[in-house]
Amino acid sequence: MRRALKLLVIxxxxxxxxxxxxxxxxxxxxxxxxxxxxxxxxxxxxxAAFGVNAGGMGAGIIGGEVAFGYSPSFWxxxxxxxxNSVIDLMGNLIVGVPIGGTRGAGVRPFVSGxxxxxxxxxxxxxxxxxxxxxxxxxxxxxxxAMGFFNDHVGLRGDLRYTRGFKDLNTGNTVxxxxxxxxxxxxxxxxQAGVVLR
Numbered sequence: 001m002r003r004a005l006k007l008l009v010i011x012x013x014x015x016x017x018x019x020x021x022x023x024x025x026x027x028x029x030x031x032x033x034x035x036x037x038x039x040x041x042x043x044x045x046x047x048a049a050f051g052v053n054a055g056g057m058g059a060g061i062i063g064g065e066v067a068f069g070y071s072p073s074f075w076x077x078x079x080x081x082x083x084n085s086v087i088d089l090m091g092n093l094i095v096g097v098p099i100g101g102t103r104g105a106g107v108r109p110f111v112s113g114x115x116x117x118x119x120x121x122x123x124x125x126x127x128x129x130x131x132x133x134x135x136x137x138x139x140x141x142x143x144x145a146m147g148f149f150n151d152h153v154g155l156r157g158d159l160r161y162t163r164g165f166k167d168l169n170t171g172n173t174v175x176x177x178x179x180x181x182x183x184x185x186x187x188x189x190x191q192a193g194v195v196l197r
Contacts, residue, residue, distance in 0.1 A: 155195060
């Protein structure tokens with residue numbers, strides 16, 4: 001009997017230690033649409049963009065996300081500029097405050113930022129008779145809010161600034177946050193979408 005009790009206690013202890021802990025991470029996916037605008041890049045104001053963000057929040061406060069955006073006709077119409085686009089793929093740190101908790105209805109204001117790839121494509125047209133594509137390292141910073149109606153569905157809105165490290169005139173990498181005359185790709189984006197967690 002004593003051996004059986006000892007074996008039962010050891011088995012229970014091993015079972016408790018080996019049992020998986022309840023997951024505290026909160027995953028989310030947000031398909032979105034948006035509008036780009038900027039200066040110094042000959043970008044038309046309000047050019048459309050769309051994409052998806054996916055990530056997770058640990059304990060609802062700090063997390064990470066992968067942000068993908070595609071901006072067709074970034075510089076203007078196909079007639080004037082041919083096929084032209086900008087793609088951004090960023091890995092971001094996200095910090096938010098879950099007002100109302102991490103379950104059920106609530107609001108989470110957040111800030112985010114990170115580094116990643118910017119790819120530009122320009123294939124001729126009546127005004128731009130060049131064909132070029134550039135891959136460059138870039139960064140982005142943003143702020144916004146997620147509002148949830150229940151455990152799984154809500155809305156998300158972001159205001160985001162994106163900038164490349166490459167001087168488009170010289171091809172050199174420059175560390176410039178808008179203080180000099182470096183010709184870097186940069187733009188603002190306002191985006192909104194449905195968030196699923």
